[in-house]
Amino acid sequence: MTMPKYETGRAAALALRPDEPVYCFRPSVLARDVATFLSAFPGKTAYAVKTNGEPFVLETVAGAGVRAFDVASRAEFEAVRAVAPTAEQLYMHPVKSLSDIRRALETFGIRTMALDHPDEFEKIRLIVQALDLDPRTISLFVRLATKGHAAYELSKKFGAAPGEAVELLQRVDRAGFRAGLCFHVGSQVEEISTYDGALALAASVRRQAKVDLCGLDIGGGFPAPYGRDPRGPEKAVPDPARLVADIAADVARHGFDDLELVAEPGRVMVARSLSVIVRVLLRDGKRIYINDGIWGSLSDSWTGKITLPARLIPDPARRRRVGDPKRLEDFRVCGVTCDSVDILSRPFWLPSTVDTGDFIEIGHIGAYSLSLRTRFNGFHPDTFVEVEHAFEDDPDGLEGFATVETWGEPVQEAVAGENG
Numbered sequence: 500m501t502m503p504k505y506e507t508g509r510a511a512a513l514a515l516r517p518d519e520p521v522y523c524f525r526p527s528v529l530a531r532d533v534a535t536f537l538s539a540f541p542g543k544t545a546y547a548v549k550t551n552g553e554p555f556v557l558e559t560v561a562g563a564g565v566r567a568f569d570v571a572s573r574a575e576f577e578a579v580r581a582v583a584p585t586a587e588q589l590y591m592h593p594v595k596s597l598s599d600i601r602r603a604l605e606t607f608g609i610r611t612m613a614l615d616h617p618d619e620f621e622k623i624r625l626i627v628q629a630l631d632l633d634p635r636t637i638s639l640f641v642r643l644a645t646k647g648h649a650a651y652e653l654s655k656k657f658g659a660a661p662g663e664a665v666e667l668l669q670r671v672d673r674a675g676f677r678a679g680l681c682f683h684v685g686s687q688v689e690e691i692s693t694y695d696g697a698l699a700l701a702a703s704v705r706r707q708a709k710v711d712l713c714g715l716d717i718g719g720g721f722p723a724p725y726g727r728d729p730r731g732p733e734k735a736v737p738d739p740a741r742l743v744a745d746i747a748a749d750v751a752r753h754g755f756d757d758l759e760l761v762a763e764p765g766r767v768m769v770a771r772s773l774s775v776i777v778r779v780l781l782r783d784g785k786r787i788y789i790n791d792g793i794w795g796s797l798s799d800s801w802t803g804k805i806t807l808p809a810r811l812i813p814d815p816a817r818r819r820r821v822g823d824p825k826r827l828e829d830f831r832v833c834g835v836t837c838d839s840v841d842i843l844s845r846p847f848w849l850p851s852t853v854d855t856g857d858f859i860e861i862g863h864i865g866a867y868s869l870s871l872r873t874r875f876n877g878f879h880p881d882t883f884v885e886v887e888h889a890f891e892d893d894p895d896g897l898e899g900f901a902t903v904e905t906w907g908e909p910v911q912e913a914v915a916g917e918n919g
C-alpha cells in the first residue's frame with residue numbers, strides 16, 4: 500500500500516483537515532522497536548500476528564528480521580504466508596477447530612502448536628495419524644496457567660493447572676511428540692516479577708513431569724509505554740532490552756538455559772508505530788465527542804484501562820478560544836457510535852482550550868487497534884498516511900501534549916518504585 504508521507508501527525512492533520520480518523524504509520528519506529536527486541540532476546544522471536552496483522556505491518560516486521568510468527572487462525576496463516584512465505588509459523592492458540600488443525604499441518608506445514616487440555620491433544624493426535632505424519636516432527640507446547648498482574652489477565656481463560664500440565668506433558672511425550680512448555684503472563688504486564696513467578700512454576704512442572712522438553716515459550720506481555728495521568732507518580736516503562744535481559748537471567752536461574760527459548764511479543768513491538776488523528780465532533784463542558792471510539796481504534800485502551808497519550812492539534816480556523824492553552828485538564832472521551840458504553844475508561848489530558856472542530860493525535864495505538872476495529876454503526880476508519888517522526892518526537896515540541904510515558908527505568912528500580 501502506498502501512503503502519502505508527512506513528517507509528523509500534526510503536519511498530516513493540518514494538511515488533510517480529516518473529518519474521519521486517519522492512521523499515521525511509522526515504519527522506522529516499528530523497525531527500530533522490532534530490532535531492539537530481536538537483539539535483546541536470546542531465542543526465537545515469533546511476532547504475535549493478532550496484535551496487528553495489517554500486511555504493511557507484517558512486511559515491516561519481517562523486513563526488520565523476524566523469521567517466526569505466532570498465528571491463531573486460517574486468516575493469520577494466510578497473511579503471514581503472503582508477506583513471508585518461508586517464515587516459520589507457530590500455532591499457539593490452545594483451542595482450535597479440527598479443520599484449522601488439519602489445514603495448519605497439511606497446507607501450511609505448521610509443526611508447532613499449543614494445547615492445555617487432553618481433548619485438544621486427542622484432536623491433534625488423530626489428525627496427525629490420519630495425515631500419516633511422524634509425531635517426532637511435531638512440537639506440542641503445553642500451556643501453563645500463571646498468576647500475576649497485567650492489564651489483560653489471560654490465564655482466566657487458558658492454561659492448565661500445574662498437575663494437569665504434568666499429565667499433559669507425559670501424555671504428549673508418551674505418544675511420541677516433542678513436548679514443550681509455554682505460558683502467557685498476560686498482556687501489558689504491570690509487575691515484572693510475574694515472569695519470575697511463571698518461570699518458577701514452569702520449573703516445578705518440568706521437575707515433576709520428568710520428560711525431555713524441546714523448548715520453553717515465555718509468550719508475550721512485555722509492556723509498551725502509553726500515557727500518564729499527570730496527577731499520578733512519574734512512570735517509566737522498563738526498557739525492553741533491559742527487561743528481556745533480566746528475564747533471560749531468570750530463565751537461566753530456573754534451569755531452562757538448556758532449552759530452546761521462544762517469545763511471542765506483540766504490543767512491545769508495534770504499539771509505538773501507529774497513532775490516529777481524530778476530530779472533536781463536539782465539546783460539552785468536560786466531555787468531548789470524537790469521531791472514533793471503542794468500536795473503532797480504541798477498544799484496547801478501554802478494556803485494558805490504558806491511559807493513551809493525546810496531543811491537541813487546534814483547528815487554526817477557529818478564532819475564539821476559551822481557557823488557558825497551557826493548563827491540562829482531564830476530558831471524558833465519548834466515542835462516535837450510538838452505543839452508550841462507547842465512552843473511554845480513561846480520560847484524555849488536553850489543554851483546557853480544546854473545542855469542537857479541533858484535531859487530536861492519539862499516540863501509541865499500534866497494538867490491538869486495527870485488529871479489533873468493527874463496522875458498528877457504519878464507522879470503520881481505514882485511511883493511512885506514513886509519518887517520519889515518532890509520536891513523542893514532534894519537532895514542534897510538546898505543545899498540546901497530554902503526557903506520554905517513555906521506555907526507561909531499569910527494571911529493578913521500576914519494581915522497587917511500584918512496591919514503594
Ligand SMILES: Cc1ncc(COP(=O)(O)O)c(C=O)c1O
Nearest residue numbers: 547686687719720763764765766
Ligand atoms: C498466545 C499469545 N501470544 C502472544 C500474545 C501477544 O501478547 P502481547 O501483545 O502482550 O505481547 C498474545 C496476546 O493476547 C497471545 O494470546
